[in-house]
Amino acid sequence: MTTNRRDFLAGSLSAAGAAMTPSAPHAHEHQHEHDHQAVPSDATLRVKALESLLVEKGLVDRTALDALVDTYENKIGPRNGARVVARAWVDPAYKARLLADATSAIAELGYVSKQGDRMVALENTPKVHNVIVCTLCSCYPWQVLGLPPVWYKSAPYRSRVVIDPRGVLREFGLELTEDVEVRVWDSTAELRYLVLPERPAGTENLTEEQLAGLVTRDAMVGVAKVAPHRAGGKA
Amino acid sequence: MNGIHDMGGMQDMGPVQYEKNEPVFHARWESRVFAMMIATGAWRKWNLDAFRHTREVLPPAEYLETGYYEQWFSGLRDLLVRRGLVTAAEIESGVPAPDAVKAAPPLTADMIPAALTNRISANRNVLVPPRFKVGQRIRARNINPTGHTRLPRYARGKIGTVHLDHGVFVFPDTNAHFLGENPQHVYSVRFAARELWGEQAAPQDTVYVDMWDDYLEPA
Numbered sequence: 001m002t003t004n005r006r007d008f009l010a011g012s013l014s015a016a017g018a019a020m021t022p023s024a025p026h027a028h029e030h031q032h033e034h035d036h037q038a039v040p041s042d043a044t045l046r047v048k049a050l051e052s053l054l055v056e057k058g059l060v061d062r063t064a065l066d067a068l069v070d071t072y073e074n075k076i077g078p079r080n081g082a083r084v085v086a087r088a089w090v091d092p093a094y095k096a097r098l099l100a101d102a103t104s105a106i107a108e109l110g111y112v113s114k115q116g117d118r119m120v121a122l123e124n125t126p127k128v129h130n131v132i133v134c135t136l137c138s139c140y141p142w143q144v145l146g147l148p149p150v151w152y153k154s155a156p157y158r159s160r161v162v163i164d165p166r167g168v169l170r171e172f173g174l175e176l177t178e179d180v181e182v183r184v185w186d187s188t189a190e191l192r193y194l195v196l197p198e199r200p201a202g203t204e205n206l207t208e209e210q211l212a213g214l215v216t217r218d219a220m221v222g223v224a225k226v227a228p229h230r231a232g233g234k235a
Numbered sequence: 236m237n238g239i240h241d242m243g244g245m246q247d248m249g250p251v252q253y254e255k256n257e258p259v260f261h262a263r264w265e266s267r268v269f270a271m272m273i274a275t276g277a278w279r280k281w282n283l284d285a286f287r288h289t290r291e292v293l294p295p296a297e298y299l300e301t302g303y304y305e306q307w308f309s310g311l312r313d314l315l316v317r318r319g320l321v322t323a324a325e326i327e328s329g330v331p332a333p334d335a336v337k338a339a340p341p342l343t344a345d346m347i348p349a350a351l352t353n354r355i356s357a358n359r360n361v362l363v364p365p366r367f368k369v370g371q372r373i374r375a376r377n378i379n380p381t382g383h384t385r386l387p388r389y390a391r392g393k394i395g396t397v398h399l400d401h402g403v404f405v406f407p408d409t410n411a412h413f414l415g416e417n418p419q420h421v422y423s424v425r426f427a428a429r430e431l432w433g434e435q436a437a438p439q440d441t442v443y444v445d446m447w448d449d450y451l452e453p454a
Contacts, residue, residue, distance in 0.1 A: 047264040047308060049329050051271060057331045058338035059320055065270035067347040073259045118358060118401060135243030135387055137287050149257045153303050159245035162442055163432050171251050182440040188385045189421045189445035190357040191401055
């Protein structure tokens, strides 16, 4: 047991969550370089200390922690949701099932069991544009999109998208005309929403897999449309 | 609680900061906090509502200044001590108490795929009659609970229409405080944007909020 670990744990308790690093989310500017790890930060040491304590007490299994991180860094992400969307685009019967009971339809592809969070799919059309948010915290459809990006959890998005959805979407580069109804879905309960974006014109000859390659995370949150070609730019 | 976390409708938070090609975690410690929260959750000593409330009770300035996983870390330490998995002395010393019996972790690496696809749901298969019907006009109650609630301030007192009945779910306002699950129906309720925000909202736009029976009254 090092003095460091004792000090950092005690410090974290007395500080009760005072900023552990100088880089609060507001510091994550566009194109910010994330090189926090050059020198072990205060946060790194405090978190390590707690992990060691939990492992020593037998409360957590370190390899389980590794597997959890690996799962969310490498296995569960927007590619899962993109496959759901592409399937719905090529298979009208699947699309009907997805819109009627998204939990079961998504489970068909193996991404979520019926015991998990309830899923609801929201279809975008030329006249209806859906966008999702969690104004109270950070609820997000992990099973199909992975963990949410910082902007989705941030105060600007959560506070403004319900009162000024068109203005927020404009910041994402999406201008919606007045004949479109904007529906904002505030995830206040344990329903998780997935936006089914419009299939772009000119993609009639693409395979399901190629279509999945076009579908972005942002389109499935509802802050973007799907472009007919995978362009550079926003993720 | 009318806290800073209930920020729907505030206008002074600045532009959305978008990061291109954002990594899942911005530092290794964030990923360890995330994993520890999931793994300790397997002890079933607390629930998602209780965890959410740990973030809500942070002082407002701190809530805005600290990063997301810092808030998770703070909540994790709080729950570990409050729910008896770790003592405050162990947090202070960094080592297990001399008389502590080593436990067996309920979540092991081989269980991860199953654990992920079988998350404990807040949905309950119990017969509770719904108090409202799809298509019915309702008013969100004007209540100001001092504990955890999922009724956002911007919807209170507003008139909407029941759009969907999602079935029966645990009630966060009691569940977060370990006062029982109080299962009841949850509905998607549709509000005209103008009902919520007045004339500045586009007349055709709408906001859908998920609401429990206890948040609603007939209108």
